Amino acid sequence: MTTTELTTWMTTLRHQIHSFPELALHEVQTTALIKKTLTNLGVRLLPYPGATGVVAEIGHGEPTVALRADIDALPVQEKSDLPYASTIEGHMHACGHDFHTAALLGGARLLKAHEGELTGTARLIFQPGEEGHLGAKIMIKNGVLNGVQAIAGFHNQPNIPVGTLALKPGAMMASNDNFDVTIQGHGSHAAMPEASHDPVVTMAELITALQTIRSRNIAPDAALVLTIASAHAGTTFNVIPDTAEFKGTIRTFSAANRQLAKQRFYDIVEGMTKMNGQTPAIKWDRGPSCVDNDATLTDVLTAALRDTVRIVPAHPCNADDDFALYQERVPGFYGFLGSGGNGVLHQSNYRCNDAGLIYGAKFHFLAAKAMLAAVAAGKFNQVDQAV
Structure with missing residues (x-):
């Protein structure tokens, strides 16, 4: 599988998701597409009681680390002439969660192809309802962090060039009330x-x-x-x-x-x-507390990713993300991955560049391998996961 083949595959998935956006906790068709795609890849799905959202695993045994992508859209009317523009009146993937979903599916494809190299288990969390502060809370109550010892994810940023990852330890995104x-x-x-x-x-x-x-x-x-x-x-x-x-x-x-x-x-x-x-x-x-990156994990992923993406310092962002709820329970890392598009997040003119998807897939692949190695090396203390 070449980089071009993987990019084309992810692009087709993203466009399909983009054209049929579903609002928070109503992502029925998106959930079905994710399950079908993972099943076709031979990835095992875990039982999950939520009406929407998907949990899957690649690899075997301990330790277990997690990768997360959000899957919901926004109540925004798309204003574009894209051939794959939203077909649902008043709904749009104006925050790029379609980008996140396709990139994690690409990461799953890479991980499955290299499953024999994994020194443990990578758990894939496709989270519904990030918009509205309920998705991560519901998934945690449903046990998606059970046994997880570290977690990573990213948010696309259209104002950052493709191939660039902005990161920092500590407070990355604001709390929200x-x-x-x-x-x-x-x-x-x-x-x-x-x-x-x-x-x-x-x-x-x-x-x-x-x-x-x-x-x-x-x-x-x-x-x-x-x-x-x-x-x-x-x-x-x-x-x-x-x-x-x-x-x-x-x-x-x-x-x-x-x-x-x-x-x-x-x-x-x-x-x-x-x-x-x-x-x-x-x-x-x-709402969520601050997205607060674990310093040790940030160092681990910086080292793992620096030959694949250009690493730049991140500026703290006043937007929020319920990824913070995972970080309250296990060491976590969240970065800003360049999607090199135009417009602004949560606006009708938002666009991202599909060329950024390959970097998202490689982020997940390399992050999973690096987190597994770091956990095995005892770099993280066990964190209380009580809800």
């Missing part, structure tokens, strides 16, 4: 505001006041982003509404700052609404 606040006030005629407890004014005050969490509570050299991404109140020009609602997200790389930001958020929202004679309802979605 999302909030949804409803302010309950009392409406009135817009010409008679003295008869109201106006939630619109309170919301406006809060949108400004909440920025003091970053400017007045977090050290200037520490990263924290608080963004109000949606604000809504009322339906017409001459009625002060009873309620107002805003939503947003907080990202940071520090567990202490994450907790501080949440506490100050509640203090400010509860205090300001009380001052204005209103009450808040706060919904708080605690």
